[in-house]
Amino acid sequence: MVSGSTVQLLPLGRTLVLPQGAALREALFEFGVEFPCGGRGRCKGCRLRVLAGDLAITADDRQRLSPVELAAGWRLACQARVSGDLTLEIAQWEAAVLGDQSRITFQPRPGLGVAVDLGTTTLAVQLLDLATGNVLAVATAMNAQAVHGADVMSRIHFAVHENGAGRLHDLIRRQIGGLIAGLRQEAARDEAIVEVVLVGNTAMQLLFCGRDVHPLAQAPFESDELDEACFTGAELGWSVTAEAVVRFLPSLGGFVGSDLLAGILATGLAEVKSLSALIDLGTNGEIIVTNGGRVLCASTAAGPAFEGARISMGMRAATGAISEVTVREGSLVCRVLGGGEPRGICGSGLVDAVACGLELGWITSTGRPASGEAVLLAGDVELAPRDIRELQLAKGAITAGLRLMVEQLGFTPGALERVHLAGAFGNYISRANARRIGLLPFPPEQIEPAGNTALLGAKMVLLRTVDFSTFWEELRPRVEHVPLNEDPRFHEVYVEEMGFPSQRLS
Numbered sequence: 001m002v003s004g005s006t007v008q009l010l011p012l013g014r015t016l017v018l019p020q021g022a023a024l025r026e027a028l029f030e031f032g033v034e035f036p037c038g039g040r041g042r043c044k045g046c047r048l049r050v051l052a053g054d055l056a057i058t059a060d061d062r063q064r065l066s067p068v069e070l071a072a073g074w075r076l077a078c079q080a081r082v083s084g085d086l087t088l089e090i091a092q093w094e095a096a097v098l099g100d101q102s103r104i105t106f107q108p109r110p111g112l113g114v115a116v117d118l119g120t121t122t123l124a125v126q127l128l129d130l131a132t133g134n135v136l137a138v139a140t141a142m143n144a145q146a147v148h149g150a151d152v153m154s155r156i157h158f159a160v161h162e163n164g165a166g167r168l169h170d171l172i173r174r175q176i177g178g179l180i181a182g183l184r185q186e187a188a189r190d191e192a193i194v195e196v197v198l199v200g201n202t203a204m205q206l207l208f209c210g211r212d213v214h215p216l217a218q219a220p221f222e223s224d225e226l227d228e229a230c231f232t233g234a235e236l237g238w239s240v241t242a243e244a245v246v247r248f249l250p251s252l253g254g255f256v257g258s259d260l261l262a263g264i265l266a267t268g269l270a271e272v273k274s275l276s277a278l279i280d281l282g283t284n285g286e287i288i289v290t291n292g293g294r295v296l297c298a299s300t301a302a303g304p305a306f307e308g309a310r311i312s313m314g315m316r317a318a319t320g321a322i323s324e325v326t327v328r329e330g331s332l333v334c335r336v337l338g339g340g341e342p343r344g345i346c347g348s349g350l351v352d353a354v355a356c357g358l359e360l361g362w363i364t365s366t367g368r369p370a371s372g373e374a375v376l377l378a379g380d381v382e383l384a385p386r387d388i389r390e391l392q393l394a395k396g397a398i399t400a401g402l403r404l405m406v407e408q409l410g411f412t413p414g415a416l417e418r419v420h421l422a423g424a425f426g427n428y429i430s431r432a433n434a435r436r437i438g439l440l441p442f443p444p445e446q447i448e449p450a451g452n453t454a455l456l457g458a459k460m461v462l463l464r465t466v467d468f469s470t471f472w473e474e475l476r477p478r479v480e481h482v483p484l485n486e487d488p489r490f491h492e493v494y495v496e497e498m499g500f501p502s503q504r505l506s
Contacts, residue, residue: 008087010051024080025147033077033090035147043310046077053086104456106133106463111194112187114180114241115458117259118200118208119143120152120284121307122424123176124455127183130194133463136187139179144171145207150307152203152216152255152284159207160217168207176208177238184240193241196233197462198248199454201257201284202226205248216255220483226251249461250472253481255299260286260422262457265466267420267450270295270475275415277402278453279440280422281306281429285398289405295475296405298482300397305390306347306425312384315344317428322377324430325352332356334378342381348428353383354391355433358500365502367392395439396498401484403493408482416442420450427451438501 007016007027018027025035028048035046041060050073057070058079065074077090109130117124120143127137145168148158159165176198184193198208202223206213215223229248233241249258263278264270273292280286285302288295305311315321319338322345326333334349336342345353353375357363362370367388369375374382399413406413419442421427427449434440440447461468484490 005082006085007082008052010087010089018082020082022082024082025078028077028090035078035149041076041079044076044312047074048077049073049089050075051087051089053084055080055086056083104133104460104463104465106465108132109194109464110191112136112184112189112191113462114183114193114196114244115455115462116176116196116198117262117452117455117458118172118176118198118204119259119454120155120201120204121146121150123179124452125176125179125183126455126459127180127187127193128459128462129189129191130463136189137183139183141175141179144175152201155207156203156213156217159213165207165213169210172204172208173236177233177236177241180238181240193233193244195462196241196244196246197458198246199258199262199458200248201259201286202251202253202255203257205229205251205257209248219485221254221485222481222483226253247461249458249468252297252479254297254483255284256286256288256297256481259454259457260288260297261472262455262461263420263422263450263453264288264295264475265457265460265471266453269420270471270478272418274417275406275409275411276418276420277406277416278420278422278450279398279402279426281398281425285394285401287398287401287405289402289409291409291411293478294409294480295478296408296480296482298401298405298484300401300484302394302397305350305394310390311345311350311387313344313381314350314387315346317346317348320344321346322349322353322381323428325349325356325377327356327359330360332360332377334381336378342377342379345377345381345383347425348430350383350387350391351429351437351439352433353377354388354500355430355436357383357388358436359504363388363500365500367498367500391437392498392500395437396494398439399441399497400490400494403497404484404487404490405482413441417446419447420453421447422450422453424452436501436504438497438499441501 004017004019007018033046044064055075060079061076111130113128113130115126123141123143125139126135128135149155159168209229211225228250231246233244251257252261269278275291278288285300288297317323320343321337322334322342323337324335357375362375369385374384376382403413431444431447
């Protein structure tokens with residue numbers, strides 16, 4: 001007979017048995033409870049509600065949650081320990097991870113292959129028939145490392161200052177290996193998996209490959225270990241792909257990883273003759289700008305606001321999240337994922353809410369609520385002044401970085417002819433509202449949502465659509481990493497770009 005406390009999870013209908021004193025953090029992560037600050041009690045991203053039983057109120061609970069929230073049973077999951085039977089209300093993480101189903105020309109060869117987009121937040125893995133180019137099976141998941149922090153710097157802090165590098169390294173290798181094994185079983189194919197191609201940002205590359213992340217923890221944030229890494233499946237402990245060649249493509253520099261290199265491949269940016277850009281608005285804002293000759297790349301400390309983190313009622317695009325806000329007859333109308341009462345707001349909803357607030361005059365161009373109070377959106381979800389400031393900080397970092405890079409090529413941002421948006425957020429965001437807040441101040445026809453360019457680029461390498469060695473040999477001399485943190489003008493331009501346009505751009 002199993003002893004311990006029974007923990008019921010609603011509305012999931014799942015029941016766990018945990019020993020007395022067990023931390024809820026590890027147990028609940030797989031059921032969708034997120035830990036944006038890495039479980040340090042610095043945010044409310046992991047909050048849950050006690051419906052029955054008792055969870056002691058901690059000092060962090062009192063600091064982060066209001067007396068009303070505490071009385072209603074809300075607690076921080078990252079600080080909670082089991083002391084008896086519980087019934088908890090949580091929401092299952094269910095946002096669709098952006099995949100890629102593009103058909104591309106390729107060179108047929110025998111066997112199976114796997115393309116992996118290793119994102120800070122999410123993973124996308126595809127099993128392909130290398131003879132036909134067909135996608136046989138797809139798996140997506142939340143990056144298991146996220147239990148130690150939602151953003152790159154939280155993971156690096158855990159790796160460097162909490163001796164967690166080995167833990168992060170083991171977590172991601174085991175997770176990807178398990179996903180590949182599951183895809184093989186789902187596809188029911190006997191052929192050998194001969195090659196696996198991975199792409200990701202530099203922190204994900206170093207952690208997966210077992211390389212030192214210390215250089216990314218301090219200025220100048222550069223690592224000397226960003227070349228392509230090769231393994232066998234056996235070296236990684238992947239029994240189902242023991243003989244496969246596993247390749248992690250090279251990163252471009254700083255925090256700009258092979259996911260952006262794959263994006264250059266997927267968008268054909270290396271061949272363009274006009275001023276063009278590729279922007280990834282994920283947990284770490286990354287930018288590529290080229291004029292047909294030089295290829296500039298940079299990352300910006302945009303923070304995780306676009307993912308809903310560091311927002312007082314922020315969350316991922318999951319059940320209960322306000323994902324879209326419009327104006328109707330002088331009032332806000334909110335779309336809630338899954339219907340029902342809202343319990344927070346995700347990144348796309350945040351951009352919409354601020355854009356609508358600007359249109360209604362509820363938010364000024366400086367970012368202050370006109371009333372001086374939080375803006376009520378729907379239910380008890382509101383937009384606090386500091387939430388608007390977080391969006392300003394993220395928006396300012398992206399637009400300042402883009403402006404300085406374009407100027408380095410001798411142009412102004414208005415000269416950009418094409419802007420490719422990579423990643424899920426870039427594909428789901430309202431381009432009109434992103435323009436209204438000044439995040440993407442370009443005519444909509446110049447902005448092209450490009451899908452999961454990281455996964456598509458990895459597939460192109462896997463399917464031999466390009467000779468990657470030749471491509472990289474020709475591109476590498478043209479690539480220049482721009483360390484924005486060292487640019488003496490960055491802070492000045494950053495401050496200039498933080499404000500919102502006083503009126504809708506024509």
